[in-house]
Structure formats: structure tokens, C-alpha cells
Amino acid sequence: MRRLGCYYAVLFLQVAASSRAAALEKSDVVFMYQADARTYSEYGATVVAWGGTPRPETLEAAKGLRFFGSVGMVTEFSRYYERFPTNYAEGLCRDIDGQPVKVPWLTDHQHRGIPYWWCCTQQPIFRQYLREPVEETMKSGAHGLHIDDHLGTAGGLWLGICFCDRCVEGFKEHLKSLSPQRLKELQVEDPVAFNFRE
Ligand SMILES: [Zn+2]
Incomplete structure (x- = not known):
């Protein structure tokens, strides 16, 4: 699980057409990750903020709560690689020398021996990759979407990307x-x- 307190930025989008209210109220009791129904109840939880891809059993456990599914724009290299194993390199950010750049807080991560590269949100192949889990998450019954590292490529300007x-x-x-x-x-x-x- 990803370390807390690092560089992530969080953006919540609530897609319920019936409500223009803020996605989160001051009185909300927000759970960062999924839990079981008893734990939600004991804490008086009202929102699951970083819910991943909702499954029927996790939605059932969170019945009565607002459930935000999650899609990461920087940290899901392994999933992106598995989606495009032969041409994943097309979607990587490049530094001024044309080299890919590791996600700084995941430098100890590899997938099939490949470092967790920062991928470019301007590249069509990576945009396609992002679109699919967003659709999957929302079709699975999430009330809203948590977009992790929502700046995408722009969030890595300090690393010297993207060229x-x-x-x-x-x-x-x-x-x-x-x-x-x-x-x-x-x-x-x-x-x-x-x-x-x-
Ligand atoms: Zn780029």
C-alpha cells in the first residue's frame, strides 16, 4: 500500500447528477480505504474516500456511505504495463535527454524488472489507459471518483519532465x-x- 504523507495530490469528483453540493461536508467522517461494515458503523463513517475499484461485496459493506472509487495517474505503472506490454514505452515521460523518469516515491518498485516510470498524460496511449479504469470504476457503482496525483505530467515539472x-x-x-x-x-x-x- 502506498505510503501516506508523500507527494500525492487528491481530487474528488462527485458525479451524482442530482447534487451540486460539495463532495465532502465538514460533518463527514471519511475513511481513507475500504473497511468492513462493523468498522464503518463503530466510527460513524459516512464516506469512503480512496475506495479502489468497487466490488459488489465492498459496496454492500459500505451501504449507506458515499463510496469514491480510485484511479491513479502516476502510481499504477504495473497496471498500465499489463494493458500495453508491447508498446507501453510510447506513453512514458521523457527528460531532456529523452530518457524515462522514475516516480520518485516509488524508486524501490519494479514490475517485471521494469522501474515504475512516470507516464505522460499528453500521450494518447496513456490517456486511453486512464479512461478505461475510470469507466470501469464508475460502471461498478462508485458514487464518485478519487483521482490520485491529478496533475499527471504537470505534477512532475520539478523532475524535469516532460520532453x-x-x-x-x-x-x-x-x-x-x-x-x-x-x-x-x-x-x-x-x-x-x-x-x-x-
Ligand atoms: Zn510528455
């Missing part, structure tokens, strides 16, 4: 949206040709 091809191309689109004056200030002569990796 993958997709990010380099995407930055050109950003530059094209700037005014000529701003481009001049930035000394960018041609936004279409600008390559921040070079």
Missing part, C-alpha cells in the same frame, strides 16, 4: 496562441518551428 514528442508538439500550439509582442519578448521567432527540447 516527449507529444509535449514538444503541444507547446507549439501554446506558442501560437500568444500575441506577436509576447513572442518577441520570449525571443520566439517561429512558434511552429520552436522545439523547447533543442
Whole structure:
């Protein structure tokens, strides 16, 4: 289980169309992970915050509570690898030398001998990987979704990512949206040709 108190950022989305209220109320008693029905009852729990993929038995145990399923955007390399074992490398973040980057709080983790690489949320293959467990989690009956490390690639800027091809191309689109004056200030002569990796 992942260590608490490290770099994770947490975002809750409540998808119940009937409610525009905050996902969490001050009076809520929030369980970080799944527990059994008796434990929920003894603590007066009202919310399961980091519920993983809901199964029928876990939803039954949490009956009467709001149950948030979970999908991680940085920490689930093993699952991503198993989904795309032959072309997983397409979705990895790259440093300025083109090398993949380990998730700093999982440097002791490997899957099939491969380090837990940080994957790029701009890459179509990784976006596809993320979309599938989100759909699976919500179809399984979760009331909402806990997105772990919700910044994805942007959460790793301090590591010197990302210089993958997709990010380099995407930055050109950003530059094209700037005014000529701003481009001049930035000394960018041609936004279409600008390559921040070079
Ligand atoms: Zn990238």
C-alpha cells in the first residue's frame, strides 16, 4: 500500500447528477480505504474516500456511505504495463535527454524488472489507459471518483519532465496562441518551428 504523507495530490469528483453540493461536508467522517461494515458503523463513517475499484461485496459493506472509487495517474505503472506490454514505452515521460523518469516515491518498485516510470498524460496511449479504469470504476457503482496525483505530467515539472514528442508538439500550439509582442519578448521567432527540447 502506498505510503501516506508523500507527494500525492487528491481530487474528488462527485458525479451524482442530482447534487451540486460539495463532495465532502465538514460533518463527514471519511475513511481513507475500504473497511468492513462493523468498522464503518463503530466510527460513524459516512464516506469512503480512496475506495479502489468497487466490488459488489465492498459496496454492500459500505451501504449507506458515499463510496469514491480510485484511479491513479502516476502510481499504477504495473497496471498500465499489463494493458500495453508491447508498446507501453510510447506513453512514458521523457527528460531532456529523452530518457524515462522514475516516480520518485516509488524508486524501490519494479514490475517485471521494469522501474515504475512516470507516464505522460499528453500521450494518447496513456490517456486511453486512464479512461478505461475510470469507466470501469464508475460502471461498478462508485458514487464518485478519487483521482490520485491529478496533475499527471504537470505534477512532475520539478523532475524535469516532460520532453516527449507529444509535449514538444503541444507547446507549439501554446506558442501560437500568444500575441506577436509576447513572442518577441520570449525571443520566439517561429512558434511552429520552436522545439523547447533543442
Ligand atoms: Zn510528455
